[in-house]
Amino acid sequence: MDSSNTDHAKTIPHEREWEFVNRKGRHSINVQLVVNADLIITNCVVKWPGSVHDARLLRESHIFRHLQQKPPDGIILGDSVYQLLPWLMTPFAMVNNDAEERFNCAHGRTRSTIECLNGVLKRRSACLNYLPVDPQRACNIILACIVLHYIAEERKVPHCDGRGDHSQPQADRPDLPLAALQPDGAAGRSMRDALMNHYFT
Template sequence: RWNWVILLNCWLTITYNTLNTITRRSHSLSVEEQVLIALRFYASGTFYQVVGDNVGVDKSTVSNVAKAVSIALAIIDCTHVHIQAPHERDWEYINRKGRYRINIQLVGDADLIITNCVVKWPGSVYDARILRESALYRELQTNRPDGIILGDSAYPLLPWLMTPFLAATTPAQARFNTAHCKTRCAIQRLNGVLKRRFACLNYLRVEPQGACNIILACIVLHNIATRHNVPLCEVYDAPGPVEEPDQPLVFCRNEGLTGHVVRDAIVRNYF
């Protein structure tokens, strides 16, 4: 079972000044009650009506609470999240598999902490475009980081972003690909833990903007829970082999040349 107390204590100082008062017929809900209702929704992923029946409020109150808490959390701080068909411009949210999705860019570390995220793009947008239009891309292109980010072949090969060899031609390149794959399993596991911890992310029955707010709130909660060693309800199994993305391969001549130099140097010195 979740340690709700840890999460609640971490959030109360943040939310007191940002959550609006939401009424429950004869009296308003306290901040504690609002946060706990939102947490129940995030963790269960069930209908608003079911959550409301469990805590003694109507579904409209649960909807208002989830929206308010999500916005409050989103101002603090890529996997796909399944959503219902939007009422407007629904075609933009259909991914290559024909499903309505929000495409999320996540950057994580080996401890499964999410260090950067972009949560706003429809499912039809490719990972490479999301990266190129992000603040992270602009920052790292200008200020080279002391380290590198690993990405799959849907991303461009850059001096600070290493992708695997599409076809390893030497034993050293093969060893690089193997190490790259094993290390990149961390982001696959992070995606799995995030959706295991917050069942609502398996299918959000809200419009895209509301979905983005809920996703951001869950990301903030995930980091708090991870830093406080809050366990999952059940043991989470390690992910299977990392699969190549179902997206066009990225080729960029100018940036790719410099990226190739860096990747070749890594292979030569360490593999």
């Protein structure tokens, strides 16, 4: 799981302009994506201004309400801006032992798939790097690019750089961390500890 910002700086929004300014100081749309290991997007939310915190975007989404009521068979990985939940695993903020370090390393390697996806999306649809249109049109274009990517992956269309593998994730996040809006829950901590003890000790 990840949220990333797509710029549309040339056309400044006429209404509530400040809401679209992200932490890089640019006008953008914050897009939430859930992706599997094959770079197939399984869920997306494309409607929030760039200033909206990733954790709030998730909390307001349909997938959050659905998974709170009916947890998935597996788990979703998210970075440290999200709240730790039984179905949403985040890394340890402070590493106290080797098992936690191994957990964080495995978590990071696995979650790099979403960074790879961001790179693939922006290579396939270069317009996503810069959309000089109003917010609603930007959302429509972003969603269309996501649908086209889904079709391309289903049909095994090669990536634009000619690589068929996912071995070179493209970092898309700035080095500006977001704090989680809510503290981690006990159930989430218990699930993460159980996973760590079973697989990494």
